[in-house]
Amino acid sequence: DGGITQSPKYLFRKEGQNVTLSCEQNLNHDAMYWYRQDPGQGLRLIYYSQIVNDFQKGDIAEGYSVSREKKESFPLTVTSAQKNPTAFYLCASSESSGSYNEQFFGPGTRLTVL
């Protein structure tokens, strides 16, 4: 059963804590992406990775970090430096990084800062 999974579905964080959001895909896709979605808003790109062991900052990378040690995994860490982290986080993957590829999305993680 191929797809892209994210965990946890809901995450609560105290101010000052770092948290890591998991994203795994078994589609054998080279490219992976992290987006942030705020209520009533579109998606904003945080980081993307075109290939394993490589990643680039998106439009709103400050306060976030990623790694891409394995093709199937692209975890996102929300650090204490991110001033307003409460949001819905979406991970996506595509066969390659060209914009002619459709992106497959996971179900999302809703992060709330207490």
Add this chain to the structure above:
Amino acid sequence: SQQGEEDPQALSIQEGENATMNCSYKTSINNLQWYRQNSGRGLVHLILIRSNEREKHSGRLRVTLDTSKKSSSLLITASRAADTASYFCATDGWGSNYKLTFGKGTLLTVNP
């Protein structure tokens, strides 16, 4: 700034009617994609249209692209209650062909 902007922000129709959503963008593109998002879920790809194409169909979906006006429209015919969702256009841009930029979406409500 947002590359794509959808219009209207919200649309409410009756089952069986057609729904039209529009997307405008600012800079030249290679491709434009439409996605659908059910409340609280991930996005699902609907259709991709290339800059040299003017119209594409997929089932009850019809997408048009007018590069001279920098705009696209998504038409859903014979709508169903299950079509209730947010619809987003996503554009790339010359020099940024690795990234998609999403608009804020149109919230479509189809009343039974």
